[in-house]
Amino acid sequence: MIRKLPTLDFQSVSRIFSGGVYALKEVSFSIPAGGLTAVIGPSGCGKTTLLRIAAGLERATTGSVKFIDPDGGAYERASENLSVCFQDARLLPWRNVTDNVALPLELAGVSRNERIARANQVIAAAGLSSAQARLPAQLSGGMRMRVALVRTLVTSPDVLLLDEPCSAVDEFTRMQLDEEIFRVWQVSGATTMLITHSVSEAVWLADQIIVMNMGSIHEIRKVALPRNARNRTSAAFLLEVETVMRSLACAAGVVVE
Amino acid sequence: MKRVMNLIRMIAAPLIAVACILVAWQIAVMMSGVSAFLVPSPLAIGQTMWASSDRLIGGAIQTAMASTIGFVIAAVIGILVGSMIAAVPFLRRSLYPLATILQMVPLVAVAPLLVIWLGFGLPTAIAAATVVAVFPVLAATIDGQVSVDPGLREFFLLHGASAWTRWRKLDLPASIPAIVTGLRIAAGLAVIGAIVGEFVSGYGGPNAPLGIVIMTAMREARTDLVFAAIALSAVVGFALFGAVSCLGWLLVSRWHASGVNTLEQSK
Numbered sequence: 054m055i056r057k058l059p060t061l062d063f064q065s066v067s068r069i070f071s072g073g074v075y076a077l078k079e080v081s082f083s084i085p086a087g088g089l090t091a092v093i094g095p096s097g098c099g100k101t102t103l104l105r106i107a108a109g110l111e112r113a114t115t116g117s118v119k120f121i122d123p124d125g126g127a128y129e130r131a132s133e134n135l136s137v138c139f140q141d142a143r144l145l146p147w148r149n150v151t152d153n154v155a156l157p158l159e160l161a162g163v164s165r166n167e168r169i170a171r172a173n174q175v176i177a178a179a180g181l182s183s184a185q186a187r188l189p190a191q192l193s194g195g196m197r198m199r200v201a202l203v204r205t206l207v208t209s210p211d212v213l214l215l216d217e218p219c220s221a222v223d224e225f226t227r228m229q230l231d232e233e234i235f236r237v238w239q240v241s242g243a244t245t246m247l248i249t250h251s252v253s254e255a256v257w258l259a260d261q262i263i264v265m266n267m268g269s270i271h272e273i274r275k276v277a278l279p280r281n282a283r284n285r286t287s288a289a290f291l292l293e294v295e296t297v298m299r300s301l302a303c304a305a306g307v308v309v310e
Numbered sequence: 311m312k313r314v315m316n317l318i319r320m321i322a323a324p325l326i327a328v329a330c331i332l333v334a335w336q337i338a339v340m341m342s343g344v345s346a347f348l349v350p351s352p353l354a355i356g357q358t359m360w361a362s363s364d365r366l367i368g369g370a371i372q373t374a375m376a377s378t379i380g381f382v383i384a385a386v387i388g389i390l391v392g393s394m395i396a397a398v399p400f401l402r403r404s405l406y407p408l409a410t411i412l413q414m415v416p417l418v419a420v421a422p423l424l425v426i427w428l429g430f431g432l433p434t435a436i437a438a439a440t441v442v443a444v445f446p447v448l449a450a451t452i453d454g455q456v457s458v459d460p461g462l463r464e465f466f467l468l469h470g471a472s473a474w475t476r477w478r479k480l481d482l483p484a485s486i487p488a489i490v491t492g493l494r495i496a497a498g499l500a501v502i503g504a505i506v507g508e509f510v511s512g513y514g515g516p517n518a519p520l521g522i523v524i525m526t527a528m529r530e531a532r533t534d535l536v537f538a539a540i541a542l543s544a545v546v547g548f549a550l551f552g553a554v555s556c557l558g559w560l561l562v563s564r565w566h567a568s569g570v571n572t573l574e575q576s577k
Contacts, residue, residue: 110464137468143461146565147483159479160469188565 057123058086058211059134061107061244065116068102068268076102078268079116084261086123089238089245091255093297094265095305100248103265104216107246108137120212135212136205136243140220142197144189151176151185154204161208172207178240179203179233195226202233206241213243220250228285231257252301256293257283264300271304350534355541358534365516365523370542372519373504376432377550380439381500385493387440388447393477395448396455406452413445417503421510430511435519438507443496450492454485487566490558497554501547520546 061084068077077099084090092100105111107118109129119127120134136157144153151172158168176185181196181203189197198218205213215234219227231254238245238258249255255262256276264272274297282289332352339351346354359366395401395409421438428434458481466476508521518526520543527535 108468110468135468139461139465141461143459143465145462145480145483147562156479157469160466160471160475190565 056211056242058242058244059120059122060084060086061212061246062119062121062127063103063107063116064119066103066106066113066118067115068099068106068111069114075268077106077113080265080268080270081116082263082270082273084244084246086244087242088261089247089259090261090263091247091249091259092263092265093249093252093255093301094271095301096250098265099268100265101216104137104214104246104248107212108135108214134210135214136208136210136241137214138198138201138205138216138218140217142189142201144197144200146189149186149188150181150192150200153189153200154207157204157208168207175203175206179236195222195230198222198230199233202230202237206237210241210243213238213241213245215245215247217248217250219254227251227254234258252297253285253294256290256297257285262297264297264304266301266304272300274300347531347533350537354534355537358532359538359541362535362538365518366520366538366542368517369520369523369539370546372432372517373435373501373508373521373543374546374549376435376504376507376519377439377500377546380436380504381443381497381550383436384440384443384496384500385447388444388492388496389451389482389489392448392451393455393481396452396481397473397477402452402456409445409448417442417506421506424507425511428511430513434511435504435507435521438511439500439503442503442506443500446492446495446499447489448492450488450495451485454488455481457488458484487558487562490554490562493554493558494551497550498547501543501550505543 063080063082066077066080067075069075080099080103082090092103094100102111106113117129119129121127145156148156151169154176155168155172158171159165163171173182173185176182179199179202181199184192184196184200189200192200198221202215202218205215218234219230222230234247235258247255247258256278260276262272262274262276263270264274276293278289278293284290336352339349350358395405417438420441421434424434424437424441428437462480462484463476466480471479504519505521505524508519509525512519512522512525514522514526520539523539524536524543527533527539
């Protein structure tokens with residue numbers, strides 16, 4: 054069966070909080086079917102609000118987010134096709150890794166045998182089999198996030214929303230998690246939106262970068278680097294990082310020498 | 311091995327304290343020459359316990375039955391009603407303050423009403439135990455369930471979980487540490503409630519509950535028997551408290567700090 058991955062289309066999305074504070078102002082962009090788009094910007098620029106609207110956890114004050122099928126059909130949201138990984142792992146502390154990974158299937162009503170088999174399959178593919186009987190308290194912060202990332206795969210999502218999954222880990226663990234995010238994106242093939250603070254992470258992972266500031270889009274940038282050239286120490290990679298960094302600084306009104 | 315040593319230390323410390331108090335009490339009674347009618351010595355109480363063991367054990371079984379049944383009913387009502395109040399904001403605003411006010415009503419004042427409704431005997435003692443034990447479970451359940459991690463709630467919402475599913479798989483298990491704390495308090499209160507219920511509704515006989523044993527012994531000026539019955543009611547309370555603590559430890563020790571602390575504190 055050929056999967057029909059949707060395009061994620063943000064159409065003039067605004068979000069106004071009480072007191073007339075704009076979290077988002079007329080944000081419009083598309084994430085191509087099967088693509089990975091990173092949204093970067095300083096704290097408070099509206100990145101997470103954007104993701105929460107896409108996930109259906111918040112409503113846009115005006116505008117909308119549409120999931121557009123290749124055959125042209127558009128729909129608001131279908132939870133069975135969407136997986137979200139948040140900044141914190143959000144694992145149930147009384148359940149072991151397998152049962153946590155299987156939870157989305159359990160909530161979808163899948164039988165125990167079937168969901169455990171599927172959970173063990175994605176856990177094994179991530180190289181986490183040795184941890185499957187452990188409780189979250191017995192795992193490091195990085196491991197917990199890996200489990201949360203692996204859990205997004207268990208429902209074979211068409212759309213993947215990742216809200217700063219690496220924000221609470223050290224630099225080395227971040228690089229390991231980036232590898233995991235890349236693997237998860239490749240395995241799922243899903244249309245993916247990644248919220249991040251890290252420019253190098255965005256350049257390493259994404260094929261499109263949205264630079265945001267104060268609730269608006271400053272720049273929509275296609276990452277021109279081919280996948281096999283995304284070596285973190287290569288000149289082309291570092292140049293791309295610097296270019297995005299300048300765009301980000303320009304958006305925030307910071308002078309870069 | 312380390313856990314066993316911790317457990318031994320945890321049990322040994324209070325036993326040593328009790329032994330010291332009993333020795334000091336015995337010496338004080340012997341030295342002061344105070345009348346056995348006012349304060350009998352621990353040895354005299356021990357002899358009475360031995361001599362009246364049939365009567366005391368029969369009474370303890372009756373009181374334990376009333377306390378345990380009352381406690382279980384309080385636990386079920388407290389958890390179910392507490393969960394409902396926690397889930398519905400209107401109920402939280404309307405019923406919770408009412409429950410707090412009702413908690414302030416002294417049980418001794420309510421107990422005669424229970425006799426009018428339920429008559430003399432075990433049902434009134436059970437009801438009295440339930441009435442005093444239900445509030446700590448109710449309050450702990452509400453606190454536990456309104457404090458569930460909003461992130462986890464959001465996760466369940468995202469996956470389209472119904473309110474019933476969320477309660478079974480998230481709210482209830484997440485609030486178990488709080489509920490266990492409430493149950494521990496309720497265990498001690500249930501015995502107090504049962505004894506008060508027996509004071510007003512119990513009747514004598516070979517299987518008279520401890521509340522009646524205490525009242526009868528008081529009228530017979532048997533202070534040693536009063537002390538012996540009080541000691542046994544404390545044992546009943548401690549057994550119920552211990553059973554709840556063990557259950558709580560089994561349920562939460564692997565994943566929650568409150569379970570770990572029980573052993574940590576004993577070091």
